[in-house]
Amino acid sequence: MSEPYKDAVGICKTIMRNGYDAYVINARLQREIMEEGKEVELDIATDIDFKGLDKLFPEIAHPNEPKVLAALRENEVLYRFYPIEAEDGAYPEECVSRMTPRLLKRLEEHGDLPPTLACPYLPEAKDRYSGFKDLESGVVCLAGFADDTLKRDYLRGVRALRFAANYNLPIEENTWLAIVRGARRILDYVSVSDIMDEWRKVEAENMHKFVQLLFDCQLLHGLIPEVAALSRVVQRRNDDIEETVFEHTLSVMRHYPEESAYDWKGTLACMFHDVGKLYTGEFFEGSWHFYQHHRVGAQVTRKIMNRLRFASEDVDLVCNLVRNHKRFSFMLTDRGIRRFMALSEHKRIIEMERASVKAREGNYTEFNHNMKMMERTETPEEMLEPLLNGNEIMEFTGLHPGPSVGLIREALLQAQVAGDVASVPDAVEFVIRYKERENLS
CATH class of the missing domain: 1.10.3210.10 (Hypothetical protein af1432)
Structure with missing residues (x-):
C-alpha cells in the first residue's frame, strides 16, 4: 500500500473516531491512477462538515471546485473531501460514491469510461428536488435514466407521487413505469418513517390523489x-x-x-x-x-x-x-x-x-x-322535558288517560321554561292548581 493511500486511510480513521463516516472513493481506481505517477491526489467522502474538518485538520482549506467540501495538502499530496449524503432508501450497491469529477475526467482521457458510468453516483449535498427535472416543465420526471435515478434513492418514488398530488401534475411515463417496477424495492429499502414523512407533506385536500397513486403503482398494497x-x-x-x-x-x-x-x-x-x-x-x-x-x-x-x-x-x-x-x-x-x-x-x-x-x-x-x-x-336539558311525566301527573291530579293530561304536561313545560317551576315539589303544586283552575276532568 502506497504511503499517500495509507495517509488517506489514516485521515478516514481520524474522522470516524470522532463519530462520523469517511472512506476513500473508489480505492482501486485511485491506486491505479497513482501508480501512473502523474499526480498524487486522493478523493475522500465524509459526512462531517467543513467546520468539523477544520477542528481535526487545521491546514484544511476551502476549495475553488464545485461539489468539493474541502481540500487538504499534506506531504505533497492533495486530498479532496466530498460530502456524502448516502440515502437510507438507496439500492445497496448505490449507497457508496464511486466517482468524482476528477476520476471521471481521467477515465475519459484514457477512453476507459464504461457504459455503466454514463450516470455515475457522484457525492453531492442533499436536495429534496435532487434527481428530478424542473417541475416548471409541467410534469413530474426523474432526471437521467429513470430506473438508475430511482435506484440511488428509492424514496424518490414516493416523493414523485407527493409532487404529483400536491402540484396536480402528471407523472412522466418512463418515471411512472420505473416506480411501478421498483415498488417492491421501495418498500424493501425505504423505512416506514421516511415514507410517512413524505406522506405528511401531502396537503389534506390532495390526499385522495396521493392514496390513489399509491394504489395504482402497487405501493399501497404493501404499505x-x-x-x-x-x-x-x-x-x-x-x-x-x-x-x-x-x-x-x-x-x-x-x-x-x-x-x-x-x-x-x-x-x-x-x-x-x-x-x-x-x-x-x-x-x-x-x-x-x-x-x-x-x-x-x-x-x-x-x-x-x-x-x-x-x-x-x-x-x-x-x-x-x-x-x-x-x-x-x-x-x-x-x-x-x-x-x-x-x-x-x-x-x-x-x-x-x-x-x-x-x-x-x-x-x-x-x-x-x-x-x-x-x-x-x-336550552338546558331540564327545559326540554317536564319534571313530571304523564303517569306522575295522573297520580297527583287523579285524572284518567286523556287529552287533559297532555294539556297539563305542556303547561308544566312552559312554566319550567319561564322559570315559574324549578323543582319537583313546585311541579306537583303547579299541576294540581292547573287542574283545579281549568276545571279539567
Missing part, C-alpha cells in the same frame, strides 16, 4: 394492504349503484377538506373510516351488510397506525373518529344529540358524515334533522 383490499369489497350506494368501498373511501377523502380545509388528521380518519368493512362484510338476503364495521375498523386502524409509527396521541384521535363516525348518521333525540355533543371530536365527525353524504350522493334528511337538534342544545 396498507387492509385499505388496498377495499377495492375488492363491493357495496351499494343509494340501493341502486354498485361501487367498491375503496372508491367510496377516496370520495369521502376528497369531500372532507371542502369544509375542513387543512385538517390532515381528519382526512386520514376518512381513509380508515370504512376499513372495518373488510372484516365485517356478510352477504345475505341479496345484499351486503357490514354490522359494527365502525368498532372493528377502530381496532384495525390502531394496528395499522402503530405499524406506520404514528404518535400515540394521533393514533387515539384517529381511532376515536373511526369508532364514532356513524354516530351522526341517524336521527338523534334530544338526549342522543347531547351525548353526541359530549364527544371531544364531534365537529370532525359531523364533517365526516357530511362528506359521506356527498360521496354517496344521498339525501340530507338525517343530517339536517341532527343539525337542527343541535340548535336546541343551547
Whole structure:
C-alpha cells in the first residue's frame, strides 16, 4: 500500500473516531491512477462538515471546485473531501460514491469510461428536488435514466407521487413505469418513517390523489394492504349503484377538506373510516351488510397506525373518529344529540358524515334533522322535558288517560321554561292548581 493511500486511510480513521463516516472513493481506481505517477491526489467522502474538518485538520482549506467540501495538502499530496449524503432508501450497491469529477475526467482521457458510468453516483449535498427535472416543465420526471435515478434513492418514488398530488401534475411515463417496477424495492429499502414523512407533506385536500397513486403503482398494497383490499369489497350506494368501498373511501377523502380545509388528521380518519368493512362484510338476503364495521375498523386502524409509527396521541384521535363516525348518521333525540355533543371530536365527525353524504350522493334528511337538534342544545336539558311525566301527573291530579293530561304536561313545560317551576315539589303544586283552575276532568 502506497504511503499517500495509507495517509488517506489514516485521515478516514481520524474522522470516524470522532463519530462520523469517511472512506476513500473508489480505492482501486485511485491506486491505479497513482501508480501512473502523474499526480498524487486522493478523493475522500465524509459526512462531517467543513467546520468539523477544520477542528481535526487545521491546514484544511476551502476549495475553488464545485461539489468539493474541502481540500487538504499534506506531504505533497492533495486530498479532496466530498460530502456524502448516502440515502437510507438507496439500492445497496448505490449507497457508496464511486466517482468524482476528477476520476471521471481521467477515465475519459484514457477512453476507459464504461457504459455503466454514463450516470455515475457522484457525492453531492442533499436536495429534496435532487434527481428530478424542473417541475416548471409541467410534469413530474426523474432526471437521467429513470430506473438508475430511482435506484440511488428509492424514496424518490414516493416523493414523485407527493409532487404529483400536491402540484396536480402528471407523472412522466418512463418515471411512472420505473416506480411501478421498483415498488417492491421501495418498500424493501425505504423505512416506514421516511415514507410517512413524505406522506405528511401531502396537503389534506390532495390526499385522495396521493392514496390513489399509491394504489395504482402497487405501493399501497404493501404499505396498507387492509385499505388496498377495499377495492375488492363491493357495496351499494343509494340501493341502486354498485361501487367498491375503496372508491367510496377516496370520495369521502376528497369531500372532507371542502369544509375542513387543512385538517390532515381528519382526512386520514376518512381513509380508515370504512376499513372495518373488510372484516365485517356478510352477504345475505341479496345484499351486503357490514354490522359494527365502525368498532372493528377502530381496532384495525390502531394496528395499522402503530405499524406506520404514528404518535400515540394521533393514533387515539384517529381511532376515536373511526369508532364514532356513524354516530351522526341517524336521527338523534334530544338526549342522543347531547351525548353526541359530549364527544371531544364531534365537529370532525359531523364533517365526516357530511362528506359521506356527498360521496354517496344521498339525501340530507338525517343530517339536517341532527343539525337542527343541535340548535336546541343551547336550552338546558331540564327545559326540554317536564319534571313530571304523564303517569306522575295522573297520580297527583287523579285524572284518567286523556287529552287533559297532555294539556297539563305542556303547561308544566312552559312554566319550567319561564322559570315559574324549578323543582319537583313546585311541579306537583303547579299541576294540581292547573287542574283545579281549568276545571279539567
